[in-house]
Amino acid sequence: MSGTQPLKILITGGARGIGRGLFQHFMRAGHSVYVLDANTTELDHIRRTAETWKPSSSASVWKASLCDLRDRSAIKATIEDVKSTFDGKLDVLINNAMATEGVGAGRLMEDNSDEIMEDWDTKIAVGLTAPYLLGRLCVPLLKAGSSAPGSPGTIINISSTRAYQAEDNHEAYSAAKAGILGLTRSMSVSLGHRHKIRVNAILPGWIHVMNERAEADGASVAWEVGLTKEDAEWHPAGRVGRAGDIAKAIEYLIGSGFVTGQEVVVDGGVGRKMVYPEE
Structure with missing residues (x-):
């Protein structure tokens, strides 16, 4: 994306984790970025920090x-604010947010508690329903955007290699991430034929x-704090992934006008262990 025009980018789950890494990356590259998150502590922190990332x-x-991406009315209100902030134009929608509370918490799938279904509802709402609604609401803004020469805006959905490599008791997470792949393919056809909006998915590994x-x-x-030599050796690439690796894949998808409906796996390959720690 070097030398391209400044873009207007919306990132969900942008206050921490991969989303925050993307926020920082695109701010430093001179793009305009709108992030949303449900974590007030992390939001307050990036509000104090983000200006230092701007050239x-x-x-x-x-x-x-x-x-709160579980709240459809809140999503609609937020998109109205995005429209106002970006003068009715959006170049890139990155559906990154995922509810990670409860992942790996030790609850068994056959646990008969109400919390299991609450966890399911939350993950499906945030990880699958919200990207669908956001995509629908952003169509007018994306039609007015231009992420690549001769192209309107584009949507990038963040899935996970866990869509294919599940772990014990991660049914809701894996189902949402697998659902994103089907949603990506369907949206790419619907929005491509009618509006030339491209839709792709990225599947991060560790x-x-x-x-x-x-x-x-x-x-x-x-x-590198918290990583071990063994963590690197599990990967044929010789290291664990960084948020910057996802940013590079996003840059490729933004600039590639002929790529849509595709799954881009960003993974160093796990040679001896399939189970990933939390992203």
Whole structure:
């Protein structure tokens, strides 16, 4: 994407983890970025931090808003604010947010508690229903955008290799991430034929993002903290992934006008272990 025009980008789940890494990456590249998240602590932190990521010569704008993606009315209100902030235009929608609470919490699928179904409802709402609604609401803005020469805006859905490589008791997470792949293919056909809007999915493998949060910033935690030699050796690529690896894949999809309905796996290959720690 080097040398391209400044873009207007919307990122869900942009206050921490991969989303925050993307926020920082695209801000530093001179693009305008609107992020939303449901975590007030992390949102407050990036509101104090994000201006330092902006190049001094850049005329870009940014905004970080609170939005519970389980709440459809809140999503609709947020998109109205995105429309106002970006003058009715959007170049890139990145559906990154996922409810991770409860992942790996030790509950068995056959647990008879109400919490299991609450966890299911939350993950499907945030990880699958919200991207569908956001895609629908952003169509007018994306039609007015131009992420690549001769092309309107584009949608990028963040899935996971867990769509194919599930773990014990991760049914809701895996179902949402697998559903995103079907949604991506369907949306690419519907929105492509009618509006030339491209829709693609990225499937991250193990992306280490423990440094992409307020607590890590306060302690000046380096990216590699928490990783071991064995973590790197599990991967034929020789290391665990970074948020920047996802940003590079997104840049490819933004600039590639002939690519739509595709799944881009970003993974260093796990040679001896299939189970990933939390992204």
